[in-house]
Amino acid sequence: MKKPIRLLTALLLLGLVLTPATLALAQDGDIAPAPIVNDEGGPVAIAGQMDYSNPIITLGVAQPLIVLEDQAGFIDRNEGFIFPVESQVLGQITGDFFNPPFDWNLSLPIEPQGTLRDVDNDGEEDPGVMTFAVAYWTNTFGDPYLEQRDQSGGGWSTAFATTRINSDPSGKGEVIGGKYIVWAPDDQQGFPSGFGEDGKLFTADDPIVLLPAGYTVVDMDAEPFTFDRASRPNMELIEPESLVLNDFSDMSYAEAFDAMLDLFRRKYAFTELKNIDWDAKSAEFRPRFEAADAEHDSLIYRRALRDFIWSIPDGHLSGPFVREDFIEATQGGVGLAMRDVEDGRTIVNFVTPDGPGDRAGVELGAEILTWNGQPINDYIAGIVPFSSPFSADHVRRLQQLRYGTRAPLDSEVELTFKNPGDDAEQAVVLTPEAESESFSVSSFNVGRTGAELPVEFRLLDNGLGYVKLYSFSDNELLTVQLWERMMETLNQSGIPGLIIDMRQNGGGSGFLADQMAAYFFDEPLELGKSGYYDETLGEFYFDEDRIERFYLPDETLRYSGPVAVITGPNCASACEFFTHDMSLDRRADIVANYPTAGLGGAQDFFQMPDFEMLQISIGRPVDADGNIIIENVGVPPTIRVPVTEETLFADSDTLLETAIAAVSRIALPYGAMVNEGSALSQPSGVPVEAAATEEPVATEEPAATEEPAATEEPAAVETPAEEAAATEAPVGEPAATEEPTAKPAATEAAVEEPAATEEPSATEAPIEEPTVTEEAPAADVTPEAPATASGTVTIVSTGRVLVRSLPEQAGAILGFVNNGDVYTLLEQSADGAWLKIDFGSNGGWISAALAQVSE
Numbered sequence: 001m002k003k004p005i006r007l008l009t010a011l012l013l014l015g016l017v018l019t020p021a022t023l024a025l026a027q028d029g030d031i032a033p034a035p036i037v038n039d040e041g042g043p044v045a046i047a048g049q050m051d052y053s054n055p056i057i058t059l060g061v062a063q064p065l066i067v068l069e070d071q072a073g074f075i076d077r078n079e080g081f082i083f084p085v086e087s088q089v090l091g092q093i094t095g096d097f098f099n100p101p102f103d104w105n106l107s108l109p110i111e112p113q114g115t116l117r118d119v120d121n122d123g124e125e126d127p128g129v130m131t132f133a134v135a136y137w138t139n140t141f142g143d144p145y146l147e148q149r150d151q152s153g154g155g156w157s158t159a160f161a162t163t164r165i166n167s168d169p170s171g172k173g174e175v176i177g178g179k180y181i182v183w184a185p186d187d188q189q190g191f192p193s194g195f196g197e198d199g200k201l202f203t204a205d206d207p208i209v210l211l212p213a214g215y216t217v218v219d220m221d222a223e224p225f226t227f228d229r230a231s232r233p234n235m236e237l238i239e240p241e242s243l244v245l246n247d248f249s250d251m252s253y254a255e256a257f258d259a260m261l262d263l264f265r266r267k268y269a270f271t272e273l274k275n276i277d278w279d280a281k282s283a284e285f286r287p288r289f290e291a292a293d294a295e296h297d298s299l300i301y302r303r304a305l306r307d308f309i310w311s312i313p314d315g316h317l318s319g320p321f322v323r324e325d326f327i328e329a330t331q332g333g334v335g336l337a338m339r340d341v342e343d344g345r346t347i348v349n350f351v352t353p354d355g356p357g358d359r360a361g362v363e364l365g366a367e368i369l370t371w372n373g374q375p376i377n378d379y380i381a382g383i384v385p386f387s388s389p390f391s392a393d394h395v396r397r398l399q400q401l402r403y404g405t406r407a408p409l410d411s412e413v414e415l416t417f418k419n420p421g422d423d424a425e426q427a428v429v430l431t432p433e434a435e436s437e438s439f440s441v442s443s444f445n446v447g448r449t450g451a452e453l454p455v456e457f458r459l460l461d462n463g464l465g466y467v468k469l470y471s472f473s474d475n476e477l478l479t480v481q482l483w484e485r486m487m488e489t490l491n492q493s494g495i496p497g498l499i500i501d502m503r504q505n506g507g508g509s510g511f512l513a514d515q516m517a518a519y520f521f522d523e524p525l526e527l528g529k530s531g532y533y534d535e536t537l538g539e540f541y542f543d544e545d546r547i548e549r550f551y552l553p554d555e556t557l558r559y560s561g562p563v564a565v566i567t568g569p570n571c572a573s574a575c576e577f578f579t580h581d582m583s584l585d586r587r588a589d590i591v592a593n594y595p596t597a598g599l600g601g602a603q604d605f606f607q608m609p610d611f612e613m614l615q616i617s618i619g620r621p622v623d624a625d626g627n628i629i630i631e632n633v634g635v636p637p638t639i640r641v642p643v644t645e646e647t648l649f650a651d652s653d654t655l656l657e658t659a660i661a662a663v664s665r666i667a668l669p670y671g672a673m674v675n676e677g678s679a680l681s682q683p684s685g686v687p688v689e690a691a692a693t694e695e696p697v698a699t700e701e702p703a704a705t706e707e708p709a710a711t712e713e714p715a716a717v718e719t720p721a722e723e724a725a726a727t728e729a730p731v732g733e734p735a736a737t738e739e740p741t742a743k744p745a746a747t748e749a750a751v752e753e754p755a756a757t758e759e760p761s762a763t764e765a766p767i768e769e770p771t772v773t774e775e776a777p778a779a780d781v782t783p784e785a786p787a788t789a790s791g792t793v794t795i796v797s798t799g800r801v802l803v804r805s806l807p808e809q810a811g812a813i814l815g816f817v818n819n820g821d822v823y824t825l826l827e828q829s830a831d832g833a834w835l836k837i838d839f840g841s842n843g844g845w846i847s848a849a850l851a852q853v854s855e
Helices: 009-014 020-024 072-076 253-267 278-295 298-310 323-330 376-381 393-403 476-492 510-520 574-586 654-664
Strands: 045-050 064-070 102-107 129-138 163-165 175-184 189-192 208-211 214-219 226-228 234-237 336-340 346-351 367-371 413-418 426-430 455-459 465-469 498-501 526-534 539-542 563-566 588-592 603-608 612-617 620-622 673-675 685-687 792-795 800-804 813-817 822-828 834-837 844-847 851-854
Touching (some): 129 234, 175 189, 253 278, 253 526, 253 603, 346 367, 376 393, 455 476, 465 476, 476 510
Parallel strands (some): 465 498, 563 588
Antiparallel strands (some): 045 102, 129 175, 175 214, 189 208, 367 413, 792 822, 822 834
C-alpha cells in the first residue's frame, strides 16, 4: 500500500519524546513511522536466558526446545492455531536445561515463513506483518518440530516466552507485556505502539505506527512501545506469576505456617469437597510451629508440618519424612501380613517362616479377632500409616492393615486369632523382631526396582499383547516412542487383544495420559475441564473455551482390538485419568480388586523452611455438569475380582487371568463380577459368567457427561520405592523413583514411605506375570472324535498351560494348570494331540505335548 508519511523531521531532530497520540496521529489520517532505537539494520540473531523457580516444569521433559513461535494464534484469539512447521525456527540451548538459569540463542532466517496478519485496523487490506515470540517448548510427539499434540491443541505460549501474559485463569492468555520480534515485508505496514484504552493488543483502539522493512523488536513493557533494530538483541523467556514457586523458606516456622495456610485457603481445590475448616487447623497446629520457633527445634517443626499435611485427606500431599519416627514405629514386625476379605473378616495372608507369628502357631488364613485387646476393626481404624494422607477410604484401609502389623522392637503384641478349620480361639503374646519380609510383601511397589522402562510390552504365550505402563512422568519422548512401537506391533502382527497393566503407575502428566489413551479411539472425544483459583475474581474459574480432548494420532497407529486395563489402589492421578478415558464408550474393561487411588487434582509445589518441598492440589477436575470427578472415589473397576481366600492364596496372578478372560470373551474366573453404572460411581457388582460379547466401539458422539477433565498439568511425582523393602531395619530416607516436576500436575504423592497412592495391594502387586505355555498348533483339519482313556496326567512345562473347552486352539480358555500338577485323564483326542483332564466341573483339554500320561 502507499501511505503518505509525515516525517516530523523537526521533532525527530530535537529528540522530543513522542506520545502515543503523536505517534499514531488520527487513525484515519497519516501514520507516523515507529521511532527506532539501536538502528543496526534489524536483528539477525537473538540470545537470551531462561530461569525457572518451580521444578514442576521439568516433569517428563526429554527434548526441550527454543522455538521462534508464530503469534497469529494470539492475534486471531484462536486457541486452536497450530504453528506452521515451516515457520518454526529452532534455537539452541547452550546451557543445562535442568540446572537453571541457562542460556540459549536463535538465528533468524532472512525471510521467515510465518503467517502475515494485517494489524493496523485502517479498514484497508494490506499484506500485514509476521509477529513472533521466542518460546520454550518440549517435543514429545513425531519429528523434532511441534505438532498439535506438542502444542496441547494449539494457540500460543502462556509461559516461558518473550511475552508476558495475564496469568489469571480468566485472563485468557492475553499478552500484557514482554517483547515481540516483528517482520515487515516493506516499510508500509502498521503495528500497534500501545495497548489502547481497552488494555488489549491487536484491537480496534490500538495506536498504530509504521514499521521499517525487515525485523524489529517491539518492547511492550515500555509506554509507548519501543522499537529496537539492534542486530543481536538479548531477550528473556519470562516465568509467569502463576508458575513462580511459592517460597516460604526464609520465614520463621510460624510465619511459614501462616503463609502455607493462606495458600491452602485460597488455592486448595477441594476445601468444600473435603469439608476442611482452615481456621480450626490454624488453632490446632500453629501453637506447635510457635513452639518450634521458641525452642529453635527443627524436629518439632517437621513433626508439626508432617501432622498438618497428614490431617488433609488428599493422597497427592505428603509431609516431611521423620526418619527416626518411622524406624521406631516400623522396625519391628511379628511376621504377619493382614487383609480384609469379602465376608468382613480380617485374615492373615502372609506368615514369615520361623517368625514370631509362625512360632506361635498362627497359620496362613487365620482370622485375626483382637490386637492388643481391641477388636481388630477398632485397632486397624486407629492406625496412622507413614504413607498418609489418603484421598480414598479403601486406600487408607489397605495401608492401615499394612502398618498395623509393625511395632517397636521393645514392645509386646497380644493377639487373639482363629486358625482355618478351628473353631477354638487362641491367644498369644508376640515379641516383634527386626524382620521386614512381612512388611515388604504388602507394599504397593513390591517387585519394582526403579530400573523399569516407562512402557514394557511383550506377547503372552496365548497370543495376546501385554504391556506394563509404569509412569506418565518418565521421559515423555521415550514413553511415546515405546507406545507407538507397541501400536505398530499390535496392528502389523494382527494381535487379537491387549492387556494394559497399570497397577504400579503413580501418574505424571495428565495431558500425556489422555493422548496415550487416544490411540484406542477414532473420535476426538471431549474429556472435561479443570478450574483454578483466580486471584482477580477471588474464586475458582473454569474456562469454557479450554476443554480437554483427544488429539488423534495417525490412523495407522490406532488399535481397535479388545482391551482390558488392570488397575488398583496404586493407580494414581494421571493413571486414573487414563483409566477413566479407557472406560469411555465401553472401550475397555477395567479389571481390579479395588477402585483406583482417588487423586484427581492438578498439583503445584511450594517451599517450606529446612528444605521441605511440598505439594498442593490446585486444579479441580469436573465433568460437563460441573461435578468433581476422580478425587476421593477413584475409578472403580468395570470387572471386580473379589478378595477371598481363593484370590489371596492363588499361585497365579488372578487379575491378569481375569483380564485375559475378559479380552478373550470367555467365562470370568474367581467369581469376578461386572459392575454396572457410571465409570465414576462406586461399584455394585453382579456375578456373571462372561464379559460382554460385543466388541468395544467408539461412538461418533462423545458422552460428555462422563468425561473427566484430565488437565494438561496433572502430573504425579511418583512416590518413592519401599524404603524397608530389602532391609530388616529401615535405613535412610527413600529415594523417589520419579522426581517431582513439571507443570502443575496431579503429581503422585511424594511421601517418604511408599505413599498409599502408589502401591498395589498385596494381591494386586504383580509378583510375576504368569508365563502361559500355549499348546502346539493343531493341524488345520477338523478334529477327529476323541477316544476314551484312563490314567493320570502330570503337567510338564516351564510355564503355565492353557486349559481349553475343545481339543483345538479355537476352544475357549477355561483356565490354567501348572508344572507338576496331577489330574485324572478322561479322554484323548483321536490324533493324540490333546488330553482331557478333570479340570472344573466338566473337564478341559490340554496339549499332550505339555503333559506326561501314566497308567
